[in-house]
Amino acid sequence: MKNKSIGIILLAAGASNRLGRPKQLLEFEGKSLLEKAIKWAKLSLATHFVVVLGANADEIRKKIDQNGCSIIVNVDWPSGMGSSMKKGLKHLTDLHQVDGVLLMLCDQPYANADVLNALIQTYWESEKGIIASRYQNTLGVPALFDKKYFGEMLNLKSSEGAKKIILSHSDDTEAIDFPLGAIDIDTEEDYEKLKNQPLN
Known part of the structure; x- marks a missing residue:
């Protein structure tokens, strides 16, 4: 049903330890990875979205356009991604009535508005409570979860991450193919590959 309201939680709280610098600020196609992710969230069919920062939050805030963004900081980010997801979810549900939330990461550079909208439209059109991305023989984020x-x-x-919930409810999960979802940025090598082999 298209009247179902969707909120996006953009997770960008990690310390990028393997990279050695904030991956959120890596440049790709003229924008930082975080700015690109924010752009796609704004262009999606979602009605609300929140960015969850953690490590290097002050530095990152200074270097991104915060217009139209709801940005929160998870001081407990070292405890794991699950803590950032929960903080984002609580923020959204405290402020808005949403029927579902879509989780996305700032380091999946090809998770554009078309991908996000495919998840949202599949949720609207299917009877499933979870819509997940399929790549490399697994299911993962970006993924959308009904309020139940x-x-x-x-x-x-x-x-823990949301993948645990996806795998626990395979009977209530619809998957969309997103092979480029396998591309994420954890190391300098990953970043060099991304810059040298643009795929869009």
């Missing part, structure tokens, strides 16, 4: 899963999301351990 909000309780489970909030009960995850801080070190």
Whole structure:
């Protein structure tokens, strides 16, 4: 049903330890990875979105356009991605009535508005409570969760990710193919490959 309201939680709290500098600020196609992700979230069919920062939050805030953004900082980011997801979900649900939330990461450079909208439209059109991306023989984010899963999301351990919920409810999960979802940036080598082999 197209009247179902979707909120996006953009997770960008990690310290990028393997990279050695904030991956959120890496330049790609003229913008930082975080700015590109924010752009795609704004262009999507979602009605609300929040950016969750953590490590290097002050530096990152100074270097991105915050217009039209709801940005929060998770001081507990070292405990794991689950803590940032929960903080983002609580922020969204405290302020807005949303029927579902879409989780996205700032280091998946090809998770553009078309991908996000395919997830949202599949959610609207299907009877499934979870819509996940399929790549490299697995299911993962970006992924959309109906509000009936909000309780489970909030009960995850801080070190756990939403994939646990996806795998626990395969009967209520619809997948969309997103092979470029396998491309994320964790190391300098990953970043060099991205810059040298643009795929769009």
